Amino acid sequence: MPTKPKPIKPEDKKEDENLEIGAIHEELEVPVSSEIVFRKIWTIKKFQKSISKRDFVDSPRFRCSVNGMGTIWNISIRFWKGPNGKKVTNPVVVCLNLTGCETDETGQARVRFQFGVWDASIKHWECCAISNVVLNLENTKDLLSVGYKSLGILDRHIDQCKDVKIMVKLQIIHNDEEVHSLSQDMARLLEKDSKEKDTIVKCENEEEENGNNSIRVHSWIIRMRSNKLGSKLLEYKNDKNKHIKYMLDFTCYPYNLIYELIRYIYTDKVDNAETYASHLLPLSTRYQLPGLIGLCERTLLETLTPGNVASILLLADENGCENLRKAALHYCEESEEIKGCIHTGKTLAWRVMEMVNPDLFLEACESIGSSSSNIDSAGSWSE
Numbered sequence: 001m002p003t004k005p006k007p008i009k010p011e012d013k014k015e016d017e018n019l020e021i022g023a024i025h026e027e028l029e030v031p032v033s034s035e036i037v038f039r040k041i042w043t044i045k046k047f048q049k050s051i052s053k054r055d056f057v058d059s060p061r062f063r064c065s066v067n068g069m070g071t072i073w074n075i076s077i078r079f080w081k082g083p084n085g086k087k088v089t090n091p092v093v094v095c096l097n098l099t100g101c102e103t104d105e106t107g108q109a110r111v112r113f114q115f116g117v118w119d120a121s122i123k124h125w126e127c128c129a130i131s132n133v134v135l136n137l138e139n140t141k142d143l144l145s146v147g148y149k150s151l152g153i154l155d156r157h158i159d160q161c162k163d164v165k166i167m168v169k170l171q172i173i174h175n176d177e178e179v180h181s182l183s184q185d186m187a188r189l190l191e192k193d194s195k196e197k198d199t200i201v202k203c204e205n206e207e208e209e210n211g212n213n214s215i216r217v218h219s220w221i222i223r224m225r226s227n228k229l230g231s232k233l234l235e236y237k238n239d240k241n242k243h244i245k246y247m248l249d250f251t252c253y254p255y256n257l258i259y260e261l262i263r264y265i266y267t268d269k270v271d272n273a274e275t276y277a278s279h280l281l282p283l284s285t286r287y288q289l290p291g292l293i294g295l296c297e298r299t300l301l302e303t304l305t306p307g308n309v310a311s312i313l314l315l316a317d318e319n320g321c322e323n324l325r326k327a328a329l330h331y332c333e334e335s336e337e338i339k340g341c342i343h344t345g346k347t348l349a350w351r352v353m354e355m356v357n358p359d360l361f362l363e364a365c366e367s368i369g370s371s372s373s374n375i376d377s378a379g380s381w382s383e
Contacts, residue, residue, distance in 0.1 A: 038064045038170040042075050047153065047164035051077065051089055061099055064170060069137070072100035075168055078148075091152040096168055098135070098144045106138040110173045115149045118165035121156040122306060124331075125167060183267045190217070190266040199246040200236065201262065203255040213255055215262055219246050225265045228287040253283075264292050273299045278315055285319040297324045304331050310349035310364070317360050333367040 042059040044050055051057055057077040064071045076095045080088040096113055111134075116127040128149050135146070157164055197216040204213065223230035229248070236247035250258045260276045261283055263269060268291060270276060277299040284292035300312050301324065309328055316324035354361040 036066055036171065040073075040075070040168050040170065042166045042168075044077075044164045044166065046162050047158060048089075048162065051079075051092070055079070055087070064172065066172070068104060070102040071098060071137070071172065072102075073097060073170070074099055075166060080150075091150045093148050094151050094166060095148040096146045096170075098146055100141045101137050102139060103137055106136070107174065108134055109137050110134050111146060112171040112173065113147060114169045115151065116167040116169070117151055117153065117157050118159075118167070119156050120159035120165075124304060125302075126157075127167075127302070183269060186266045187263070187269075190263065195243050198243055199233065199248060200238070200244050201248040201250060201258060203250050203258045204253055213251075215255075215259060216244075217248075217262055217265075221266065222248070226287045226289055229265075232287075257283075261292075264289070264295070270295060274303055277303075278312070281315060281319055281321065285321070293321065297321055300324060301327055304328065308349075310353055313360065313364060314349065314353050314357065317357060329364060329367045332364055 040062050044057065056079070059075040061072050061074045064073065074097050076097055078093040078095060080091070080093065082088050094115055096115075110132060112130055112132050114127055114130045116125040118124075119126050128151075131147050133146055135144070151166075153164060159165075193216070197218055199217045199219045199222060201215040201217055202213065203215070219233060222233065232248055233246040234249065236244060238244040257276060257279050260270050260272075261280060263271065264280075270280065270292075273295060277296040280292060281296040281300070284296060300315075304312060304327075309331055313325065313328040313332075315321075316328055350361070353364070
């Protein structure tokens with residue numbers, strides 16, 4: 001029977017603390033590291049004071065370790081200079097730097113990164129566009145600047161403690177992983193022109209932009225991924241190509257949108273999801289693609305703003321996406337900007353919601369802390 005642990009006396013506590021030796025770092029083990037997105041947040045204390053007397057500001061270094069490869073990074077702030085040669089403190093230049101790499105296998109990797117700054121007034125991240133760069137990863141301790149963005153730090157970004165939060169999302173994709181992953185093999189299958197493609201997907205006529213208005217796919221993949229889409233396959237004869245047996249009619253949708261739908265069916269991925277999420281969500285619910293529903297919901301959650309929350313709330317309600325609906329209502333409840341502006345006017349989306357879905361409009365107003373009677377129908381606030 002194990003002995004009972006002895007109580008630690010106050011005089012022994014300091015001695016016990018000294019027994020903690022070494023350091024711990026995190027390392028992830030995953031089948032495909034390209035699926036991992038690291039999210040790091042840098043809180044700059046007393047922002048205005050911190051940058052006023054410095055020529056540069058660097059964050060603490062942070063490690064991104066996965067599958068035996070470790071990379072070490074930091075975020076830094078640098079300053080533009082005006083015509084008089086003096087430092088300009090707004091906007092600032094935010095840089096992502098690779099400060100070291102530890103790996104047994106050298107090779108190329110694609111790095112995707114995205115900067116964001118916390119809007120303390122509405123409790124929401126304002127994100128920049130995603131950037132891509134190809135790097136040679138090898139054992140090194142040399143500093144390498146990977147990319148930068150010019151960010152304007154405004155009053156809304158400074159919280160009550162005078163702090164500013166800057167975020168970076170980081171994804172490291174090894175080229176060999178892209179070559180050998182199932183997703184990439186399926187992408188090549190989609191792009192390859194073969195006799196096994198027995199289905200033509202017809203889209204809205206965009207011949208000037210894309211050179212055609214159809215996509216060739218495999219009927220067995222369509223049926224396997226979505227019973228609803230499989231039931232939409234129509235028998236089709238093409239004298240020019242006798243291998244084509246079926247047709248999917250999407251002539252009321254743009255080519256680029258349907259291509260992203262097909263890309264997801266083949267690869268579980270969507271390019272430029274921020275652009276297509278609101279249009280893909282109705283298609284994903286209609287054709288019962290739960291993975292695509294989740295992808296669209298996550299993307300729309302990350303892009304919530306006071307200007308688009310009404311449209312996203314309507315979209316979520318119309319498509320039965322309860323998680324997205326609740327998140328949009330919670331955003332309305334937490335956003336001080338919406339609370340302040342909703343009393344002086346409504347955007348077109350709010351007015352449409354009031355007309356087509358008054359119950360949802362009332363629920364949103366209750367979340368905001370208002371009622372439909374005290375929201376003036378005249379005027380608007382910026383989208």
